[in-house]
Amino acid sequence: MKFAHFSDCHIGGWREEELKKLNLEAFSKGIDICIKENVAFVLISGDLFNTSLPQIDLIKDVAKHLYRLRENDIEVYIIPGSHDFSPSGKTMLDVLEGAGLCVNVFKPKDNKLEIFTDKTGVKIAGMLGLKGGLEKIHYKEFDFSNIEKEDGFKIFMFHTLLDELKLERFKMIECDSVKTFPKNFDYYAGGHPHYVLQKNIENYGLMTYPGPVFPNNFEELENLKHGGFYIVDDKLNIKHLPLKVKDVISFTFNADEFSAEELEEHMIKTLEKSNLKDKLVSLRIEGTLKSGKPSDVDFNKVFEAAKDAYYILKNTYKLNSKEFEEFNIEHSNMEELEKNIIKE
DSSP states (O other), X not given: OEEEEEOOOOBTXXXXXXXXXXXXXXXXXXXXXXXXXXXXXXXXXXOSBSSSSOOHHHHHHHHHHHHHHHHTTOEEEEEOOTTTOOTTSOOHHHHHHHTTSOEEOOXXXXXXXXXXXXXXXXXXXXXXXOGGGTTHHHHHHOOOHXXXXXXXXXXXXXXXXXXXXXXXXXXXXXXXXXXXXXSSOSEEEOOSSSSEEEEEETTTEEEEEEOOSXXXXXXXXXXXXXXXXXXXXXXXXXXXXXXXXXXXXXXXEEOTTOBHHHHHHHHHHHHHTSOOTTOEEEEEEEEEESBSOGGGSOHHHHHHTTTTSSEEEEEOTTEEEHHHHTOXXXXXXXXXXXXXXXXX
């Protein structure tokens, strides 16, 4: 017996239609692999959608792919995540469940969780994720004794960042310990942080994050290049499968030694000599121009140099100009400061 573990699909998360399409394509490719691998069931550990009320077209597309799993007798178990669950408690997952396309395993009653038994005999329970990590209140209030006592191979689904599983870059984020979780589960199917990690924890089991199905922002495109998911068997042999739908090429340009005109020319030359055909291209431009303003860079010309690319994204958040940095305003009060800034 083997199963698939997805999380953080974030369908509809990108504003750009071209990237929404790639996100959905990655999800579809994952479904194809699940069918080919003949998995017994699929877990989605939160954030199937990027919002609790996604666009109708996105719902139709996701339903179509979930239906393909049902046609192949592959059950889908899901929990709401911090994005696809609303404060009112309403979520599009309820509609998909009502159509028989998935089972939402977060079914609380009297501060206890229900446990679901798959046709394979595997038992599955789960806790939702909430904005701002507010789900940790539930972990403190819920009584897990009933699901801890269940025998057999058990899976616990969760959507939260844990102290024991967080990377160094998240060390300042306050989050709960695994000690608040129910014990005696074989596999803990996590979601929420967008990175791949697995760790065995004594008295608990194999804790995992499969990462997103598709990068969900500019930085993730640079660092991850693509998404993925896990396939796991009942011996806890685990394999991470990449979901690569387009090659990603990332460029970083430092503006410190360039004027606006020189930077534009440098970027155009770099892109023209690169093979960008049908690639997803990210441009990060940072530093301080030695002359000129960021608005003097004609990005239409820069993009024209990469016209064969599938899509181009740029980030100029850290691009500055000396024309603004060199302001040295002396003032004695707010009114005087305002006049001097306007004069400069």
